[in-house]
Amino acid sequence: MTWGRNGNITERIAITVNTYPANPYLELDYIYLGKPILSRVALVSAPSNLGKGVVWFFICPRTGKRCRKLYLYGASFLHRSALSGCLYKKQTLCKKMRHIENTFGVYMRADQLSEQLDKKHFKTQYAGKPTKKYLKLTQQIQRAKSIPLDEIEAAILKLKP
Numbered sequence: 001m002t003w004g005r006n007g008n009i010t011e012r013i014a015i016t017v018n019t020y021p022a023n024p025y026l027e028l029d030y031i032y033l034g035k036p037i038l039s040r041v042a043l044v045s046a047p048s049n050l051g052k053g054v055v056w057f058f059i060c061p062r063t064g065k066r067c068r069k070l071y072l073y074g075a076s077f078l079h080r081s082a083l084s085g086c087l088y089k090k091q092t093l094c095k096k097m098r099h100i101e102n103t104f105g106v107y108m109r110a111d112q113l114s115e116q117l118d119k120k121h122f123k124t125q126y127a128g129k130p131t132k133k134y135l136k137l138t139q140q141i142q143r144a145k146s147i148p149l150d151e152i153e154a155a156i157l158k159l160k161p
Contacts, residue, residue, distance in 0.1 A: 110144035
């Protein structure tokens with residue numbers, strides 16, 4: 001898998017998954033700060049609560065915890081409990097900015113919401129009924145359109161010292 005900016009590939013990662021019962025693992029081959037890294041993360045499975053098949057979990061290399069998500073921290077992929085002192089982006093905002101995000105965030109994301117509706121394989125209906133995702137997106141877009149521009153301007157002016 002590769003990704004980049006302006007058509008230039010900046011990063012890449014190769015992922016290999018082994019689910020053989022003897023020693024299941026996930027192998028990650030990537031470059032961190034110009035240094036090639038080959039990392040192996042153990043996998044375990046548990047029976048699905050639906051009664052069919054299994055659910056796969058990672059075993060964090062640092063904590064040994066079973067988890068569904070790993071986060072890239074430095075050169076390692078770890079469980080979030082292994083990351084001390086980390087905050088979500090919203091936690092770093094001042095109180096006024098959090099209030100503005102909660103109140104007007106949907107207005108700021110209106111373009112992204114509309115883009116989701118326009119995606120090639122987005123389903124607006126299933127079995128003749130609107131999908132929950134479609135209803136949620138249209139409701140958020142309507143909410144964004146209903147916010148008067150003067151309210152947004154007033155909130156931004158309150159931020160200035």
